[in-house]
Amino acid sequence: MTRQKVLxxxxxxxxxxxxxxxxxxxxxxxxxxPMAGDTDTPPYKTGVDALKDGWRxxxxxxxxxxQRGAEFxxxxxxxxxxxxxxxxxxA
Amino acid sequence: xxxxxxxxxxxxxxxxxxGFLRFDGVVPDDINAQFxxxxxxxxxxQPDSTLRQAYGRLLAEAGxxxxxxxxxxxxxxPQGSAVNRMLELxxxxxxxRSLVGxxxxxxxxxxxVTFPPAYHSGGESVxxxxxxxxxxxxxxxxxxxxxxxxxAVTREMGGTRFIPGTHLRKVSEVALGRYxxxxxxxxxxxxxxxxxxxxxxxxxxxxxNLAERTRTMFKIxxxxxxxxxxxxxxxTLQPQSAxxxxxxxxxxxxxxxxxxxxxxxxxxxxxxxxxxxxxxxKLWRYLTGDPTYDADYWLTRLENQASA
Numbered sequence: 001m002t003r004q005k006v007l008x009x010x011x012x013x014x015x016x017x018x019x020x021x022x023x024x025x026x027x028x029x030x031x032x033x034p035m036a037g038d039t040d041t042p043p044y045k046t047g048v049d050a051l052k053d054g055w056r057x058x059x060x061x062x063x064x065x066x067q068r069g070a071e072f073x074x075x076x077x078x079x080x081x082x083x084x085x086x087x088x089x090x091a
Numbered sequence: 092x093x094x095x096x097x098x099x100x101x102x103x104x105x106x107x108x109x110g111f112l113r114f115d116g117v118v119p120d121d122i123n124a125q126f127x128x129x130x131x132x133x134x135x136x137q138p139d140s141t142l143r144q145a146y147g148r149l150l151a152e153a154g155x156x157x158x159x160x161x162x163x164x165x166x167x168x169p170q171g172s173a174v175n176r177m178l179e180l181x182x183x184x185x186x187x188r189s190l191v192g193x194x195x196x197x198x199x200x201x202x203x204v205t206f207p208p209a210y211h212s213g214g215e216s217v218x219x220x221x222x223x224x225x226x227x228x229x230x231x232x233x234x235x236x237x238x239x240x241x242x243a244v245t246r247e248m249g250g251t252r253f254i255p256g257t258h259l260r261k262v263s264e265v266a267l268g269r270y271x272x273x274x275x276x277x278x279x280x281x282x283x284x285x286x287x288x289x290x291x292x293x294x295x296x297x298x299x300n301l302a303e304r305t306r307t308m309f310k311i312x313x314x315x316x317x318x319x320x321x322x323x324x325x326x327t328l329q330p331q332s333a334x335x336x337x338x339x340x341x342x343x344x345x346x347x348x349x350x351x352x353x354x355x356x357x358x359x360x361x362x363x364x365x366x367x368x369x370x371x372x373k374l375w376r377y378l379t380g381d382p383t384y385d386a387d388y389w390l391t392r393l394e395n396q397a398s399a
Contacts, residue, residue, distance in 0.1 A: 008269065010270065010273075011360075012359075012360050012361045013360060013361045013362065018361070020274070021273065021274050021357070021358040021359070021360060022270045022271075022272060022273040022274065022358060023271065023272055024269055024270060024271035024272065025271065033215070033217070034271060035217045035218045035271065035299065036218045036219065036220055036221050036252065036268075036270075036271045036272070036296050036298075037218050037221075037249075037252040037271070037272065037276065037278065037296065037298050037299075038218070038271065038272065039272055040272065040274075040276060042272070042274065072366050072369055072370065073261055073366075074259060074260050074261070074363050074366050074367060074370065075260050075261045075262050076260075076262060076266070076267060077267075077270065077360070078360055078362075078363060079360060
């Protein structure tokens, strides 16, 4: 049977080859327990580097227009890319 | 003159840009020892006791007073108590005065204790999700949180993780918990008696404790009760003579308030990193009481209503 590993990369702009600024990993196999603050170096320098290593992109954040009156507000990281890798595990 | 050692303009600019100031080992050993004694012994892990029960007992028995939100900070702690002595240290009182002005208001405090794996008895030992305290806060005014580390903290103990420069982001508490790691994040590793002053908007979280002993940190949040403008050491604030050249520059510019305010963080996105600069300038205007201040032309350009 298969389980899903998920990699989330936050890039410096909307291009998939932009530098990684933040990241997260979630492991559906249960073999590892990634958590906040567990590494200070990104697993991939860019999103394309993750593709080259076999991760499959399945979602990217939209590029949205800025709300009038809130053009200069900053909040959540904008350029979010979700990748997956399916892993065979023992039944 | 206050007689207190107020923060310099450079320290205030750094706080404006990065949202924190760190003072290593500034609380004397006798205050640290008194604080830990007042908090009491932490019971050894028991097989029949959950971590929640152990923490509950600790909080109930610790010598931390219950204080109503809104109490003047000066009346929050008994004279002679360790926290009162810490707050009255000239460096601490001067930093508080510089950041939140006279007569700050007590908001809340908490005794944060992280427990090593032995206490988890089969449960997961994980770090806290990164978050911004309280709730969405659209103000320019800000609160200050003092993180007090009464004993030495090693990397293994999972000291407070925080991300410099995130304080101006308008987010909703742990909605950002999905971000496990962010470039430039820092982990508190420090000697006993270290203080971390945080702008209330800084993203942070407690690390997982993989050491042999518990880790203790005491947090105090305070609000300004008056203006926060021009409370630091104004004698260190040099008047800005002119805007400096931007983009096309031939050498590293000299140290200046502008250089501090315009230094990006490693996690900045390429477009919103510029918005961070705008928002830092707005905060500096607030803290200096100078509505005309600009750095590197960011606001001058936008405020130029040439057709008006």
